[in-house]
Amino acid sequence: MSNKAALYHERTKHRFTGYAKGPDTLDWDLQPNPFRTFEGAARVDLPLAPEQLPPAPALTRDAVGALLHLSMGLSAWKQFGPDRWALRCNPSSGNLHPTEAYVLAEGVAGLDDGLFHYLPRDHALEQRRRDESEQKSDSPCLWIGLSSIHWREAWKYGERAFRYCQLDLGHALGAFSYAAAALGWRAQLVEGLGSAQISALLGLDRAEDFGRSENEDPDALLQIFPAIDGDGARAPALKTGVWTGHANLLDRWPMYRWPVIGEVAEATLGAVAAEPGEPNARAQGESALSAELILQRRSAQHFDARHVMPAEEFFAILESVMAQPRAPWTVWNFAPRVHPILFVHRVAGVEPGLYALPRGGKSLALLRQSLDPDFVWSRVAGAPESLPLYLLKIGDARGAARRLFCNQAIASDCCFGMAMLAEFDAVEQNPWRYRGLHWEAGLIGQALYLEAERFGLRGTGVGCFFDDETHEFIGLKSGALQTVYHFTLGGPLTDSRIATEPAYPDKQRAKATSP
Template structure:
């Protein structure tokens, strides 16, 4: 067998072994820390000492574009690529959204959600030809809403077209500090949330976003993450992805930032986030290495951006809704949801509802060659017009036969009166659903008290055997679904909460997916939606002292 084939087989075994090893069980959780010292929590903000700092404008307070305007065919009219609009992009995607205070404790919330509010995702900008900004590589510092210049590119003769790329990395220790070995899963779910946050912010500007298919090594080089001396004893960052912002035509040749690096001058020393870590989880480094993309993927032309037919009735502006997104801590267990408000929430999860080749926001980045591979099992608690029970929303029609073969004992009845854009199927009715889901979601009331909960099923069998990097893509797809539900819940006057803690095999057994290791479908994420109960003890203050023009 060729050496490359053996290597891929080994990596696939590592990935699948990691997922099995990090399942939670009713009689025990995946390996994690025995104790937490909250006073020793890692620094939530990465900074690079010795870099030039460029403050960004904060123009979101003057934005008036309605949330529903994002979903017209083609999206809003594109705005020019300027530093002011770049500031808006970051303000609506990765900036702070508020400071919270309870007694002596004070902590920041961010626009992009994160499991445990730990924020392992770091964000970079690679820019060329933007007026008012030197060509180079920048790290985004959300606490300051500013760019730290990590690299300055060598000058090139003649005028240069504006090219803007957003890069992502993960600091695994931020999650592992609290969650132990399961942290890699959560970092990838957070990546899906981050990609969604970027896509919605770009949509406000009328910009398209295209994911570049670089290898892991090229992504690390472009972001300066392979420069070991710049990190020293600080926690390393795992290169994740590069996406190109397209303020103009979306058919231009994809950027290749590796070509921009020769002659670049680098600066900056990363701060150490946790000087006294108490634990080590080597399995995280192992699965990270095994799931890296070793080769480049061709970048396909972006599909047309289609219109969304079922939209929420909100009158909110896009900026206010995005900046107001929060994770619910408690739900009103008496709340109910009308079915007319329920359908738009599910319609938002369907990438190509019209079947005409157009793709709706935010599924249009071209980040994978595959059809949607993560599907939604909807546990409806209190949706008026829908009996309590389990329902399935296949996110592409070609997956339904495989899902039906995996679940032949369930009813598979189409839900009467469901809209054409929402092909919801009844699996099994269960009037005692709330208590069951509380147990399965690590005994959390946030699952029992929601109006509905979504369990996300991903195909993690034979497809991963030859392409182990798809494991990251499955988790990111689940995270992106979570980001859609977060924002759509806000638009419906509700609130969402991602649930990464669930008992993997009992959830699969509830659905009848078979014994562990015998079935390719794995549960990747839970998400709950309900009416929030606000904790009046917690004070909220603005994220920044004052708007910057």
């Protein structure tokens, strides 16, 4: 590994001998503001998603409200003693939420043409730019822009934070894909769009509007189509108009600086692009989730170490992470480059041990030649023919999983955990792929979260793991594969001491009393 992205990855590995560089102390009373606002920008209030989603709604303000509620909105408030915090539909490392969402609207009923910032705290849009043209487009168009505020993660996690921001971006892409599918829509990543173009479209390059406030890194642009099929995504034209609003300062007294994060961010900027020769995996039929299921997603804090999940649920959840023509995989054209290694503990009819799930292309051959030569590589009896699940080694892996997942009990108490191996040759060829590999891992994580909810289970993403020790445990010698994300899934235990409150009490109360 030679380029800056690969060097950053090596530098930020956790090891048995020491963790990646991070802050020596945390003062939770000085945590950065979890909500970016643009002071002075006009507000547009949004309605919440209805419990029963209408089929294929048109692009309107109300439908945009439902899309944002189910993707980036709050799902609840939690309180324990004097501490109160918000949960959101999109997961985030440490519940820190570095990902910001923007709306670009053309001809959308109920919205001015222009750019808006989404404020999840209030479920409202802040109007950043109103386009000069007063004539509405006959063909409504909607785009979602995504950016990252790296300091939100770096405040707690130090140099490793850039990894977590990219994983969160993958979760956000998945959240929009699932939310769009629930509305009968489709979300698709705009390809060939450079970072500078995204920055200009979202107003992130307007230094006069940010001042001393924390910058936002341009990540991605999605086009939202009011149908599951249709043409490929395109970028909107760069418009002129009246700009309003100034970004708030999230952290007035930052205690640390992590220059390597800015360096790797700069080194991995580039255009989103599918690899040449990839098949176009557009939707042929979505398996939509209900609004209720999307809004109930939670990250498990503890697992019931006695819970045994049925094999059919295990296989169904694993099938959901395979690239296929349904949400969330229709969000892009990337060839699968992230492949789970599973630590199976308690699945009825499936022997405890290590398993591999090569997700496509030449990944089976790559994994077989890269991992421990003593692995057996036998297909799992009873698994669907379409699921390439392979037994590597039978045995109790609970202790090893716990140790490798930074000594966390969730790794041994879950029904199964996984380490996601990414093909790092892509990073050597194009440093932007470092972001893309983490997005793919985050997208896998989002599928696991929501599919677990279908069966009354819970998942939780794990960003803290020992990188090279995981590689050593599975016999990986080459740097061509690197673990980028871990995940656990099982029967959750609920802490009854933590109170749950409505996400938007005023809006929900008004909704409940409306005729």
